[in-house]
Amino acid sequence: MSLSQKYKLEFTFCAYNTSMQAVKNSLAEFGDNLEISDSSALNEKGKDFVITMITEDPSLVFDICSQFGRIRSVKIDEENK
Numbered sequence: 001m002s003l004s005q006k007y008k009l010e011f012t013f014c015a016y017n018t019s020m021q022a023v024k025n026s027l028a029e030f031g032d033n034l035e036i037s038d039s040s041a042l043n044e045k046g047k048d049f050v051i052t053m054i055t056e057d058p059s060l061v062f063d064i065c066s067q068f069g070r071i072r073s074v075k076i077d078e079e080n081k
Helices: 020-030 059-064
Strands: 007-015 032-043 046-055 069-078
Touching: 007 020, 007 059, 020 032, 020 046, 020 059, 032 069, 046 059, 059 069
Parallel strands: none
Antiparallel strands: 007 046, 007 069, 032 046
């Protein structure tokens, strides 16, 4: 039996030419409690979102996000079992 460590991710993400729903659809299968909110920051390169979720593999989540834009800031906490 394998018990995987889970991590709570909180990060700001700048999406280039993609919607919040497209990002959410891409991340949904890789974690739980996925929440994406609009940070109301629109710049010349894209739209900023704040993403929080619980996942077993933060690097996979960040790899997926890098296909859509750039991660601006990250906070990772271990989830208590």
